[in-house]
Amino acid sequence: MQERALLEMRGIKKRFPGVRALHNVDFTLRKGEIHALMGENGAGKSTLIKILTGVYQMDEGNVYVDGEAVAIHSPQDAQNTGISTVYQEITLCPNLTVAENMFIGREGGAFVNQKEYRKRADEQLQNLGIPARGAQMLGSCSLAVQQMVAIARAVDMQCKVLILDEPTSSLDDKEVNMLFGLMRDLKSKGVGIIFVTHFLEQVYEVSDRITVLRNGELVGEYLTEDLPQVQLVAKMMGKSLDELSDLEEIGSREAVAGEVFYEAEGLASEETNPFNFSIRKGEVNGFTGLLGSGRSESVRAIFGADKVTGGKVNINGKEVKISRPIDAMKSGIGYLAEDRKRDGIIADLSVRENIILALQVMNGFFKPISRSESEAFADEYIKALKIKTASSETPVGSLSGGNQQKVILARWLLTHPDYLILDEPTRGIDVGTKLEIQKLVLQLAKEGVSVTFISSEVEEMLRTCSRLIVMRDRHIVGELKGQDLNQAQVMKTIAGGEAE
Amino acid sequence: MNENVKKKREPLNDTQLLMTITICIFIVMYLLAMALLKGGFLHAQQIFDLLNDNASLIIVSCGLTVVMIGGGIDISVGAVTSLVVMSCILYLNKGGNVLLALMLALGIGLAFGLVHGFLISYLEIQPFIVTLAGMFFARGMTTILSVNPQKVDHEGFETLRNTKIEIPWLGYVAKNGNLVPARMELGVVIAFFCIIVVFVILMFHRLGRNFYAMGGNQQSALMLGINVKKTRFLSYIISGLLSGISGFVLMMHTGAGNATNAAGMEMNAIASSIIGGTLLTGGVGNVAGTFFGTMTLTTIKKIVVSSGLKDPWWQSITTGGMLCFFILLQSIVLGKRQKKKKA
Numbered sequence: 001m002q003e004r005a006l007l008e009m010r011g012i013k014k015r016f017p018g019v020r021a022l023h024n025v026d027f028t029l030r031k032g033e034i035h036a037l038m039g040e041n042g043a044g045k046s047t048l049i050k051i052l053t054g055v056y057q058m059d060e061g062n063v064y065v066d067g068e069a070v071a072i073h074s075p076q077d078a079q080n081t082g083i084s085t086v087y088q089e090i091t092l093c094p095n096l097t098v099a100e101n102m103f104i105g106r107e108g109g110a111f112v113n114q115k116e117y118r119k120r121a122d123e124q125l126q127n128l129g130i131p132a133r134g135a136q137m138l139g140s141c142s143l144a145v146q147q148m149v150a151i152a153r154a155v156d157m158q159c160k161v162l163i164l165d166e167p168t169s170s171l172d173d174k175e176v177n178m179l180f181g182l183m184r185d186l187k188s189k190g191v192g193i194i195f196v197t198h199f200l201e202q203v204y205e206v207s208d209r210i211t212v213l214r215n216g217e218l219v220g221e222y223l224t225e226d227l228p229q230v231q232l233v234a235k236m237m238g239k240s241l242d243e244l245s246d247l248e249e250i251g252s253r254e255a256v257a258g259e260v261f262y263e264a265e266g267l268a269s270e271e272t273n274p275f276n277f278s279i280r281k282g283e284v285n286g287f288t289g290l291l292g293s294g295r296s297e298s299v300r301a302i303f304g305a306d307k308v309t310g311g312k313v314n315i316n317g318k319e320v321k322i323s324r325p326i327d328a329m330k331s332g333i334g335y336l337a338e339d340r341k342r343d344g345i346i347a348d349l350s351v352r353e354n355i356i357l358a359l360q361v362m363n364g365f366f367k368p369i370s371r372s373e374s375e376a377f378a379d380e381y382i383k384a385l386k387i388k389t390a391s392s393e394t395p396v397g398s399l400s401g402g403n404q405q406k407v408i409l410a411r412w413l414l415t416h417p418d419y420l421i422l423d424e425p426t427r428g429i430d431v432g433t434k435l436e437i438q439k440l441v442l443q444l445a446k447e448g449v450s451v452t453f454i455s456s457e458v459e460e461m462l463r464t465c466s467r468l469i470v471m472r473d474r475h476i477v478g479e480l481k482g483q484d485l486n487q488a489q490v491m492k493t494i495a496g497g498e499a500e
Numbered sequence: 501m502n503e504n505v506k507k508k509r510e511p512l513n514d515t516q517l518l519m520t521i522t523i524c525i526f527i528v529m530y531l532l533a534m535a536l537l538k539g540g541f542l543h544a545q546q547i548f549d550l551l552n553d554n555a556s557l558i559i560v561s562c563g564l565t566v567v568m569i570g571g572g573i574d575i576s577v578g579a580v581t582s583l584v585v586m587s588c589i590l591y592l593n594k595g596g597n598v599l600l601a602l603m604l605a606l607g608i609g610l611a612f613g614l615v616h617g618f619l620i621s622y623l624e625i626q627p628f629i630v631t632l633a634g635m636f637f638a639r640g641m642t643t644i645l646s647v648n649p650q651k652v653d654h655e656g657f658e659t660l661r662n663t664k665i666e667i668p669w670l671g672y673v674a675k676n677g678n679l680v681p682a683r684m685e686l687g688v689v690i691a692f693f694c695i696i697v698v699f700v701i702l703m704f705h706r707l708g709r710n711f712y713a714m715g716g717n718q719q720s721a722l723m724l725g726i727n728v729k730k731t732r733f734l735s736y737i738i739s740g741l742l743s744g745i746s747g748f749v750l751m752m753h754t755g756a757g758n759a760t761n762a763a764g765m766e767m768n769a770i771a772s773s774i775i776g777g778t779l780l781t782g783g784v785g786n787v788a789g790t791f792f793g794t795m796t797l798t799t800i801k802k803i804v805v806s807s808g809l810k811d812p813w814w815q816s817i818t819t820g821g822m823l824c825f826f827i828l829l830q831s832i833v834l835g836k837r838q839k840k841k842k843a
Contacts (some may be wrong), residue, residue, distance in 0.1 A: 111704050
């Protein structure tokens with residue numbers, strides 16, 4: 001099968017100040033294939049993609065499209081070469097219509113024919129089965145639909161190479177299947193797709209080939225069918241799987257019989273229906289459910305992050321009023337938000353400043369934490385959580401996703417919470433860090449901290465939680481523990497077959 | 501200028517919604533003034549007076565709206581206008597040609613636009629700082645040109661300045677029985693021309709749509725293949741050029757200039773844009789709204805004066821209050837909308 005490659009990248013090198021992001025990386029994409037690009041965080045996937053899309057310039061190396069050398073200096077160049085990208089974060093404009101988002105920035109006359117745009121957009125959207133209208137404002141669509149609009153745009157551009165960077169992280173199962181259908185459809189039309197994701201199952205479901213990167217170097221290119229999942233993980237992590245099995249053993253934990261730490265009765269916020277919830281000391285529980293089922297909203301209500309509209313809350317048996325995050329923090333609750341870019345890190349502040357933030361707020365601004373003290377805190381947690389950073393003064397924004405997450409985790413750990421809420425702490429970060437975070441959760445629980453752990457990967461929750469609260473359509477529809485804690489039962493409860 | 505409401509079932513977008521609110525408020529306010537204050541408000545000439553007096557403000561507000569839609573700000577517009585007035589007067593009084601004076605006006609505006617645009621887009625300096633510097637620079641230049649007030653003394657220009665468009669059917673019959681036609685200055689025609697050109701650019705030209713995209717989400721605009729630097733550069737060019745035109749129009753209106761000409765105009769222009777539904781955060785707004793924003797702002801001032809509150813601070817106080825009111829209104833309306841979307 002010696003077909004000429006659609007896209008070839010040869011000997012790509014890229015350095016950032018103090019970091020070797022890519023070193024001699026080769027990548028080949030053939031016509032009509034779905035090629036998964038895998039690697040831990042900091043492996044160089046994003047850098048490679050950004051070079052391909054003209055966001056970064058490579059220091060050395062060559063890129064060939066259809067056998068011809070191309071120079072890509074800007075996103076426009078990439079588009080003109082037939083390379084389109086759909087990013088994890090939606091990169092469209094919410095204040096324009098769907099149709100305009102599909103056509104803006106592309107070659108065309110000086111004047112814009114909105115009607116023509118809408119007609120063509122509607123056709124394309126219908127073709128791809130995307131539930132949006134061209135005349136709709138993009139901002140009025142759900143995130144999933146916005147993402148699909150981005151794909152529709154790429155498809156409409158007759159792209160030869162389509163890069164999907166973590167496209168599934170904000171989609172629910174149905175939407176993921178729709179996306180996969182779309183991907184296979186495009187593949188049969190000869191489009192080469194580069195698929196970046198952290199979901200191993202999804203890689204095996206759709207991809208033909210896998211290229212693995214590690215620490216900025218190429219590990220290898222494999223046919224998906226020839227590479228068992230365990231081996232893939234091993235190649236990505238560059239170490240054996242002992243750690244993974246370690247965790248399996250700790251998993252499926254018994255329910256804890258400690259005293260109740262937090263109890264809510266009829267708690268409701270602007271975003272949730274009233275619900276009851278309690279957690280014991282040293283217990284790890286989880287909220288699960290499909291996207292939009294209200295799991296994040298529920299924990300936001302517990303933390304007072306949304307406007308609380310009713311309900312009674314007892315902590316350690318005493319009634320408290322939590323209507324703002326600061327109330328929750330003073331009661332010993334920590335909350336790691338789902339969207340770390342929006343609610344978590346402050347990108348321009350240093351690692352140290354980000355870490356001491358929550359503690360500083362708790363202390364009040366009239367009791368500043370001294371410089372030496374804060375440095376000691378930062379160094380302690382950088383070491384304890386193995387945060388990869390040049391120094392404690394590095395701006396958090398320049399760290400990889402997994403390390404940013406650790407910084408926020410450190411911020412909360414520093415406040416020594418009695419109850420820690422982790423909403424999707426493992427989203428968009430590498431397998432190694434995921435394991436570390438899960439271990440940390442179990443460690444905390446051993447020390448008597450109550451933890452609520454939310455993840456869209458059910459396996460992760462099954463490994464760490466002793467009790468799972470299942471939500472559907474903003475209601476709690478079941479609570480699983482003990483023997484019921486298995487994938488089949490969770491799926492059944494979520495789907496609502498015959499929940500007892 | 502009708503509100504730009506589409507007949508389709510799509511709900512109004514943010515721009516259209518805010519603009520509609522402004523237009524409604526303007527109309528209600530004007531009707532109230534007609535009913536309660538009577539006097540001048542019952543004559544069409546009142547509207548033409550507002551237009552005549554504020555043509556240059558309308559023009560700079562258009563330019564500012566463009567910049568604000570792109571997510572920037574330009575506070576030099578008033579000072580540039582003033583510099584243009586002074587330069588053109590001095591040039592005309594030396595026996596210059598009217599057409600060349602217009603070129604001079606455009607040239608000065610363009611020069612400021614180029615420098616601002618370059619510094620902001622390509623050297624990535626904060627627009628507020630750059631245009632603040634531009635403002636001081638232009639003010640200083642105006643004073644260097646002439647500390648004393650200057651009056652135009654040029655025959656050709658006087659002819660142009662006195663050319664007024666008379667609209668007899670909108671006039672009224674004076675007490676002595678003569679028909680006084682409604683009079684509109686040439687500057688108003690220029691202002692309308694500017695509004696229409698900018699409106700077409702914003703709504704239908706690729707460049708205009710790029711302004712919206714850039715203001716909506718700069719990173720996205722870049723990823724969508726828009727040359728953000730060039731787009732931003734051009735937005736300041738447009739603002740600069742319109743400041744130039746505004747200066748020329750102001751000179752046609754007053755026929756004189758001094759160092760404090762058009763003082764505070766930039767703030768009135770910002771207020772006009774905001775009242776007209778332009779968001780300081782970018783991506784939302786429209787010049788048609790800005791036009792009504794200017795009209796609302798100036799009508800309020802007129803109403804204040806007509807009600808007998810002649811001291812100038814009353815105008816400032818009402819302007820401030822009204823700006824507050826509109827910003828509050830906008831945030832409430834848009835906030836409600838966000839909430840609705842979530843539900």
